[in-house]
Amino acid sequence: MTILSEQQKQAVEATEGPVLIIAGPGSGKTFTLVERVLYLIQHKEIEPNNIMVATFTEKAANELITRISNKLHEENIKFNLNEMYVGTIHSICLRILEENRECTRLKKNYTLLDQFDQQYLIYQKIRFFLAIEDIGELLSYNLSRWKQSEFLLKWINRLSEEIVDVEDLLEHEDIRINVLGKCYQLYSDLLIEENALDFSTIQLETLKLLEGNNEIRLAYNDVLHYLMIDEFQDTNTIQEKLVFLLSRKL
Incomplete structure (x- = not known):
């Protein structure tokens, strides 16, 4: 004992x-x-x-x-x-x-995404991220789409963990920060559409x-x-x- x-x-x-x-x-x-x-x-x-x-x-x-x-x-x-x-x-x-x-915004039978699921969701919808105005200021076109998804995921999770207000990003005069806000808003909309949560959200x-x-x-x-x-x-x-x-x- x-x-x-x-x-x-x-x-x-x-x-x-x-x-x-x-x-x-x-x-x-x-x-x-x-x-x-x-x-x-x-x-x-x-x-x-x-x-x-x-x-x-x-x-x-x-x-x-x-x-x-x-x-x-x-x-x-x-x-x-x-x-x-x-x-x-x-x-x-x-x-x-x-x-x-x-x-909450969650409906019955919502999905819980791990980090791979998150990245795969972004990868599947990457064309919507690439269609964002001035996305080239943030995201390199030389990367593969999987690497682009990985890059976006890193920043999206960090913004969630630090409770960054998306409106502040969207109104920021720095183009890269402004684009990041649009990416974060798009990802948030995708989670709602998919009735999903990830570990940060x-x-x-x-x-x-x-x-x-x-x-x-x-x-x-x-x-x-x-x-x-x-x-x-x-x-x-x-x-x-x-x-x-x-x-x-x-």
Whole structure:
């Protein structure tokens, strides 16, 4: 049985208010996080849907879910883990969208695109991008259409992650930025037409939902009392804003 160190114990029991924990590789971050969840359930009698635990990768999320489940089983605690908001930021955002799909642009049986699917969609529709006025200022005609699609995808995903307003791009005096805005707008229209989401727009659509519907945002604020972000990536503007929205910081 692993025993918490004094520093880990402090991290586990510091449950009220914002807490930043800095820990290096091999210092027992996941172990401490699991123990923190257990502490909330055992000692603070927190309901599963009041807890959100997000991590950065799918692999880390699966390990976290397994270890929390095993720990609860060891302690003979009856607790519905499915009610807890636990997983990657993307999977939690997708859950929020599915719980409120009628308030989004999504119809039933929407498609979730991975990076290859995104690039293939652009590749299939590349003639529409090439028809944009001044597209040659942004996109090299010497590239193959697959490489052109790859180039556009890189910029489109970056714009989504940084929450860039397409209207600012369309009104910009720099021709390349203006053309990029038209490409981004065209791609957004294609997603609507295809009833599709990609990994960047999962977050963007969730942000739009929470910012555009106070009733829904406040409902999550009332439910999510304890938010824990493992390996918080504060370089990603949209993820930072989503966390603050869900934690009532905006």
